[in-house]
Amino acid sequence: MLNKKLLTDTIEKFGLTVSDEVFLRLDKYAEMLVETNKSFNLTAITDADGVTVKHFADCLSLFGFVDIPENVSLIDVGTGAGFPGLVIKLFRPDIDVTFLDSTKKKLGFIENVLNETGMTGETVHLRAEEAAVLPKYREKFDFATARAVAALPVLSEYCLPFVKIGGSFISMKSADIAEEIKAADGAIKTLGGETESDNLFSLVENMPRRIIVIKKKSQTLTRYPRKTAQIAKKPLK
Ligand code: SAM
Numbered sequence: 001m002l003n004k005k006l007l008t009d010t011i012e013k014f015g016l017t018v019s020d021e022v023f024l025r026l027d028k029y030a031e032m033l034v035e036t037n038k039s040f041n042l043t044a045i046t047d048a049d050g051v052t053v054k055h056f057a058d059c060l061s062l063f064g065f066v067d068i069p070e071n072v073s074l075i076d077v078g079t080g081a082g083f084p085g086l087v088i089k090l091f092r093p094d095i096d097v098t099f100l101d102s103t104k105k106k107l108g109f110i111e112n113v114l115n116e117t118g119m120t121g122e123t124v125h126l127r128a129e130e131a132a133v134l135p136k137y138r139e140k141f142d143f144a145t146a147r148a149v150a151a152l153p154v155l156s157e158y159c160l161p162f163v164k165i166g167g168s169f170i171s172m173k174s175a176d177i178a179e180e181i182k183a184a185d186g187a188i189k190t191l192g193g194e195t196e197s198d199n200l201f202s203l204v205e206n207m208p209r210r211i212i213v214i215k216k217k218s219q220t221l222t223r224y225p226r227k228t229a230q231i232a233k234k235p236l237k
Contacts, residue, residue, distance in 0.1 A: 001030040003052045010057035010204055014064025018091070025090040025117045026056055032113050033081060040105060042081040058172070058203055059084035059147070060091060065199045065211045066170055070094050072142035075162050077128045078102075078149030082110045084172060085145065089119055098141070100124040100131055128158035129225040139164050139219065147172040152184035153235040156214065157225045160191040163216040169193065175200055175208030187236035192218040 004023060011018070018026065033055075034046050045054050062084060068074075075098040076085025082099065089097040099110050099121055107123040114121055124131055131137045144159040144167075152171060159169045173180075181198065188195060196215040203209050225231060 001034060001048055001051070002027045002056060003048050006049055006052045007057055010053055011060050011064075014061050016060055016063055018060075022091055025119075026087065028117055029082070029086060029090060029113050030056065032109070032116065036109055036112075040109070042106065042109060053204055053207070055083055056087060058209065059087035061201070061203060061209065062088070062145070062170060062172060062211060063091070065197070065201075066143075066168070066213055068092065068095065068143065071096070073140070074098070074143040074145060075100055075124075075137070075141045077144055077146045077155075077159050077162070079110065080106055080148075082106075082113065084147050085121075086110055086113060088145070089114070089121055090117060093119060096121075098122045098124060098137075100126065100128060102127045127228060128162075129228055129231060132158070132161035132225050137162055139216075142167040144169045145172065146170075151235070152177070152180050152212070153187040153237070154231055156184055156187045156191055156193065157231055157236055160188070160193050160214065160216060161220045161225055163193075165192075165216050165219060167216050168196065169214040169216065171212045171214065173210045173212065175210045177210060181212065183235075183237070188214055190221075190236050191224055192216055192220045 071094050073096045079085040079099040079101050085097050085099050104125045141162045144162045193214040194217045196213045199211045
C-alpha cells in the first residue's frame with residue numbers, strides 16, 4: 001500500500017530511515033486504514049502517495065525535531081485513526097503510547113492494528129478534558145501529542161494537564177498559524193507551559209508544516225481543564 005521510495009525520500013531530510021521490519025508494520029497499518037475506510041470513514045486521503053506523505057511521513061517528521069528518549073510514556077490526544085500516535089508506536093515500539101479519542105469506533109480500529117502488528121497500547125474513550133482531571137492520567141505522561149484536533153489555545157488546555165513537569169506537549173500543525181500561536185501565548189503560560197521550539201519546515205514542496213514543542217514547567221492548576229462548554233465559549237487568553 002505505502003510507496004516505500006516516497007516514504008524513504010521524504011523522511012530522509014529529517015535524518016530518518018525505516019528498517020524493513022518497521023516498514024512492514026507501517027504498511028500493514030496503511031492497508032488496514034484504506035480497507036476499513038471503505039465501510040467506516042477514517043480518512044479523506046486514500047491514494048497510496050497521499051497516505052504515504054500526508055499521514056505517514058507527516059507523523060514521522062516529529063522525530064526529526066523532537067528527541068524522544070527510550071521507554072517514555074506518550075498520550076496522543078484526539079488520535080482519530082491513529083495519527084500520530086500509532087505511527088509513533090509502530091516506528092518506536094519502546095514508547096508507551098496511550099491513544100485517546102472521544103469516538104469509540106476509531107479506537108476499535110486502532111486496537112485491531114495493534115493486535116495485527118503485535119503491539120500493545122491503552123485506548124481511552126473519553127474527551128481530553130474529562131480524562132485530564134482523572135488522577136490516572138493527570139500529569140502522568142512524558143509527552144502529549146496532537147495533530148488536527150483544535151486551535152492551539154484550546155488544544156493546550158486539552159493537552160498540557162496530561163504532561164508531567166519536565167515533559168513536553170508536541171503540537172503538529174500546518175504552517176500558516178502565526179495568529180493562532182500568538183493567541184495561545186497566555187494560555188500556555190497559564191497552564192504551566194513554555195514554548196521551547198517552533199519548527200517550520202516543508203514536508204514536501206508546497207506542503208509547509210509546523211511542529212511546536214511546549215515544555216511543561218510547572219503544575220497545571222486544578223481548575224484546568226475546564227468543562228467542554230467553557231473551553232469552547234471562552235478559550236484561555
Ligand atoms: N489526530 C488525527 C489525525 O491527525 O488524523 C485525527 C484528527 S480528527 C480531525 C480530530 C479527532 O479529534 C477526532 O477523531 C475527534 O473525535 C477527536 N477529538 C476532538 N476533540 C476531542 C476532545 N476534546 N477529546 C478527545 N477527542 C477529541
